[in-house]
Amino acid sequence: MKVEFIENWHSQFRKGLLPMFVFIILEKKKCYGYELIQDIKVEFDIDVGEGTLYPLLVRLAKEGLLSPQWEEQPSGIPRKYYSISSEGKSVLASMKTYAGSILKKINE
Amino acid sequence: MKVEFIENWHSQFRKGLLPMFVFIILEKKKCYGYELIQDIKVEFDIDVGEGTLYPLLVRLAKEGLLSPQWEEQPSGIPRKYYSISSEGKSVLASMKTYAGSILKKINE
DNA sequence: AAAAATACTTTGCTATCCGATGTATATTGT
DNA sequence: ACAATATACATCGGATAGCAAAGTATTTTT
Numbered sequence: 460m461k462v463e464f465i466e467n468w469h470s471q472f473r474k475g476l477l478p479m480f481v482f483i484i485l486e487k488k489k490c491y492g493y494e495l496i497q498d499i500k501v502e503f504d505i506d507v508g509e510g511t512l513y514p515l516l517v518r519l520a521k522e523g524l525l526s527p528q529w530e531e532q533p534s535g536i537p538r539k540y541y542s543i544s545s546e547g548k549s550v551l552a553s554m555k556t557y558a559g560s561i562l563k564k565i566n567e
Numbered sequence: 568m569k570v571e572f573i574e575n576w577h578s579q580f581r582k583g584l585l586p587m588f589v590f591i592i593l594e595k596k597k598c599y600g601y602e603l604i605q606d607i608k609v610e611f612d613i614d615v616g617e618g619t620l621y622p623l624l625v626r627l628a629k630e631g632l633l634s635p636q637w638e639e640q641p642s643g644i645p646r647k648y649y650s651i652s653s654e655g656k657s658v659l660a661s662m663k664t665y666a667g668s669i670l671k672k673i674n675e
Numbered sequence: 676a677a678a679a680a681t682a683c684t685t686t687g688c689t690a691t692c693c694g695a696t697g698t699a700t701a702t703t704g705t
Numbered sequence: 706a707c708a709a710t711a712t713a714c715a716t717c718g719g720a721t722a723g724c725a726a727a728g729t730a731t732t733t734t735t
Contacts, residue, residue: 461658464630468662470692471722472583476669477692478576483673493713503672508693513715515691522572536700536713550569555673557577561584562670564611565591565663579690582723601682616724621684623722644682644731 473505477515479558480505482543482551485525491538492516516541524550581613585623587666588613590651590659593633599646600624624649632658 477499484490484498492513499507519525524547528540543551592598592606600621607615624647627633632655636648651659 461630461632461654464632465658465661467721468583468586468658469665472665472669474691474722475576475580475583479673491713503669509714510694510696510716511692513713517715518691522569524569524572534701538713546569550573553573554576558580558673559670561580561611562666562673565587565666566670575690578723582691582721585723599682616726617683618685618725619723621682625684626722642732646682 473507476503476558477507477511478519479551479554481512481515481519482524482547482554485541485543486548486551489528489540489542491530491540493538495541519547523547581615584666585615585619586627587659587662589620589623589627590632590655590662593649593651594656594659597636597648597650599638599648601646603649627655631655 480499480503481495484495484502490498492509495516496507496509496512499505499512516525516527520527520541524544525541526544528542529537530540531537588607588611589603592603592610598606600617603624604615604617604620607613607620624633624635628635628649632652633649634652636650637645638648639645
């Protein structure tokens with residue numbers, strides 16, 4: 460039953476949703492990339508590759524929507540924490556409104 | 568307020584939704600491309616370019632999800648009507664389920 | 676007769692996902 | 706002790722698909 464098509468569609472759908480998922484999680488708490496990959500899996504049941512997420516975080520930071528900050532660990536590899544900026548918050552709000560209005564129409 | 572970013576995001580978001588919009592409309596009645604562009608505008612308030620929709624219809628037909636059929640008109644240019652196949656219907660059902668689950672999570 | 680609307684197609688540009696590969700450190704198993 | 710795995714970040718190339726623009730052709734409107 461067109462499993463390939465559906466899988467590809469999921470990937471396309473993610474393209475639009477991923478930034479929103481990132482914002483939603485970062486609204487609750489700041490995270491580092493590796494952590495986000497796991498959180499997205501738990502919260503949204505979606506497997507995001509590192510080659511997808513890291514460049515996305517860099518893009519969002521470049522846009523001023525996320526604020527990155529390196530943090531040395533008492534033990535282990537340093538982590539690059541991201542928190543959502545005030546501009547990121549307003550973007551998220553507008554995303555939620557738009558996505559909500561569209562997705563509602565689907566269920567009508 | 569990052570209008571560019573939001574607009575680009577809208578486009579990315581649509582990428583995932585567009586096939587679903589097409590299926591939803593074709594579930595009610597068969598349509599030709601030019602008509603679909605207008606219906607999508609009315610139903611979902613989204614402007615789809617011809618360069619977006621026509622290749623999409625060809626792809627969906629190639630996947631066996633839509634059935635195309637040329638129809639000569641008593642007057643005017645011939646139209647290529649598309650109707651949703653049974654396989655297309657089951658794909659749409661799985662899309663709706665997935666999109667619905669995502670919408671729920673956004674609103675939590 | 677010119678312009679606009681209808682109707683489909685193709686081309687080039689761009690964004691972004693994703694698997695693979697690379698770098699480096701820390702922890703766990705045997 | 707040492708190999709394997711986990712943690713953590715980054716980059717590259719191939720593939721997908723939206724979108725503006727340009728192309729073809731017919732019909733309707735001005």
